[in-house]
Amino acid sequence: MAGFVDQAGEQAADRDPLGRSSIAERVADLLRTRIGEGFYPPGERMREDGISRELGISRNTLREAFRLLTHERLLAHELNRGVFVRRPSAADVADIYRVRRMVECAALRALGEPPYDVAGLEGAVVDGERAVAREDWNALGAANFHFHRELVALAGSPRTNQTMRTVLAELRLAFYAHSDLRALHAPYLGRNRELTQALARGETAEAERLLVEYLDDSSAQLTAALGELGGTEEKEPA
Amino acid sequence: MAGFVDQAGEQAADRDPLGRSSIAERVADLLRTRIGEGFYPPGERMREDGISRELGISRNTLREAFRLLTHERLLAHELNRGVFVRRPSAADVADIYRVRRMVECAALRALGEPPYDVAGLEGAVVDGERAVAREDWNALGAANFHFHRELVALAGSPRTNQTMRTVLAELRLAFYAHSDLRALHAPYLGRNRELTQALARGETAEAERLLVEYLDDSSAQLTAALGELGGTEEKEPA
DNA sequence: GCATATTTGTCCGTATGTATA
DNA sequence: CTATACATACGGACAAATATG
Numbered sequence: 429m430a431g432f433v434d435q436a437g438e439q440a441a442d443r444d445p446l447g448r449s450s451i452a453e454r455v456a457d458l459l460r461t462r463i464g465e466g467f468y469p470p471g472e473r474m475r476e477d478g479i480s481r482e483l484g485i486s487r488n489t490l491r492e493a494f495r496l497l498t499h500e501r502l503l504a505h506e507l508n509r510g511v512f513v514r515r516p517s518a519a520d521v522a523d524i525y526r527v528r529r530m531v532e533c534a535a536l537r538a539l540g541e542p543p544y545d546v547a548g549l550e551g552a553v554v555d556g557e558r559a560v561a562r563e564d565w566n567a568l569g570a571a572n573f574h575f576h577r578e579l580v581a582l583a584g585s586p587r588t589n590q591t592m593r594t595v596l597a598e599l600r601l602a603f604y605a606h607s608d609l610r611a612l613h614a615p616y617l618g619r620n621r622e623l624t625q626a627l628a629r630g631e632t633a634e635a636e637r638l639l640v641e642y643l644d645d646s647s648a649q650l651t652a653a654l655g656e657l658g659g660t661e662e663k664e665p666a
Numbered sequence: 667m668a669g670f671v672d673q674a675g676e677q678a679a680d681r682d683p684l685g686r687s688s689i690a691e692r693v694a695d696l697l698r699t700r701i702g703e704g705f706y707p708p709g710e711r712m713r714e715d716g717i718s719r720e721l722g723i724s725r726n727t728l729r730e731a732f733r734l735l736t737h738e739r740l741l742a743h744e745l746n747r748g749v750f751v752r753r754p755s756a757a758d759v760a761d762i763y764r765v766r767r768m769v770e771c772a773a774l775r776a777l778g779e780p781p782y783d784v785a786g787l788e789g790a791v792v793d794g795e796r797a798v799a800r801e802d803w804n805a806l807g808a809a810n811f812h813f814h815r816e817l818v819a820l821a822g823s824p825r826t827n828q829t830m831r832t833v834l835a836e837l838r839l840a841f842y843a844h845s846d847l848r849a850l851h852a853p854y855l856g857r858n859r860e861l862t863q864a865l866a867r868g869e870t871a872e873a874e875r876l877l878v879e880y881l882d883d884s885s886a887q888l889t890a891a892l893g894e895l896g897g898t899e900e901k902e903p904a
Numbered sequence: 905g906c907a908t909a910t911t912t913g914t915c916c917g918t919a920t921g922t923a924t925a
Numbered sequence: 926c927t928a929t930a931c932a933t934a935c936g937g938a939c940a941a942a943t944a945t946g
């Protein structure tokens with residue numbers, strides 16, 4: 429009876445030890461994917477009735493999914509008004525980069541003695557190169573994010589990994605305010621490669637220097653693009 | 667009609683600009699407080715039927731509150747089995763302290779030039795001293811937590827503040843495995859005072875040294891107490 | 905290993921309150 | 926100010942999974 433989400437696997441963040449998951453979680457996965465792809469753009473209103481009808485689920489179940497995504501800051505819940513796809517403000521972006529600096533630098537500092545396992549980083553760089561080859565700037569952005577998730581994963585802290593995931597998902601929302609995705613992502617692929625090489629040589633200090641530079645530049649570029657747009661509360665559609 | 671939770675203010679984490687909140691949020695606040703006080707000890711099963719009846723709310727509403735607390739890692743949701751108060755494992759505790767080291771040290775390093783506003787820190791220390799005076803070790807633990815939240819708040823990052831709040835709430839659950847709360851909290855009050863004084867003098871490097879020492883000792887003590895108890899999945903009641 | 909009772913997962917209908925055109 | 930649309934919350938129902946004897 430649950431039309432669209434019968435075995436919609438997706439990525440399923442929180443699952444049963446046996447890989448099962450409730451409908452609410454599968455719905456949350458689906459919506460997370462759609463938001464990430466821009467199907468529901470920032471500022472969009474998520475109507476309980478319409479979406480629950482479309483997905484063939486009850487409003488109760490959909491509301492459970494909404495709660496999950498609200499906690500990830502992908503949706504904003506306004507009492508008695510409904511939920512909206514978040515539209516990160518300039519202050520949000522600043523805070524996100526503050527967190528990234530803290531988390532990513534900490535990951536580098538927490539590394540033990542070389543050699544380091546840079547396979548995951550290299551994989552993400554390769555993905556990025558392939559995306560550039562076919563001029564898929566969305567995929568390039570995804571590869572960049574993947575790179576930084578891998579970087580943080582080197583520290584081996586589940587909670588930190590989750591922090592990084594949610595912060596990057598939120599950051600992706602901010603990217604939608606930017607028209608030129610290529611300009612936003614392309615300059616950073618080479619830097620990721622450099623960073624990987626520095627780590628492969630075991631030079632953590634140099635890697636950290638590159639990383640801070642990277643984050644400062646990326647932050648500045650995005651902040652400039654956001655300009656005075658700001659405001660999570662804006663209700664006007666994109 | 668909603669018996670017990672009519673205007674139950676509590677502390678309300680996520681609220682409307684005007685201070686209103688939904689029943690689900692108020693219920694989450696109530697349950698959070700009860701869990702924090704040990705009313706529902708770690709490992710306890712939270713039955714939908716019993717609790718919803720006791721609080722005079724519907725099961726659906728209670729389930730929304732459960733989702734909120736599950737995301738804060740206070741509850742663990744097991745598919746088709748229900749939700750339980752989490753019982754952090756030794757690995758969880760290790761990760762929590764990893765996060766604390768990262769977050770609290772980053773907060774110190776992010777400080778600008780002295781003088782620093784240590785009023786919040788001093789307030790928490792005073793609270794701790796009062797708690798010691800009346801031998802209320804639970805209150806002392808709360809004051810210690812408050813101190814470290816204030817410390818992180820100096821960095822002025824909303825997302826980091828939230829991270830700190832949730833990790834400390836989770837850590838409190840781990841403390842329940844420890845029988846001697848005094849031994850767990852009392853040794854650290856003086857250290858908080860020292861740390862505050864170092865910051866008041868503007869000596870951030872010294873403050874960080876004290877902090878790392880603090881966290882390492884606290885972590886070691888708790889880990890030793892936890893011993894081989896571990897396991898979030900244990901179903902046996904406390 | 906089976907039959908039963910309990911509890912969760914999910915859905916639906918509906919009444920009430922709130923926001924907005 | 927009214928009307929409408931929508932979110933909030935409730936209660937009942939039933940299937941499915943799990944726990945229990």
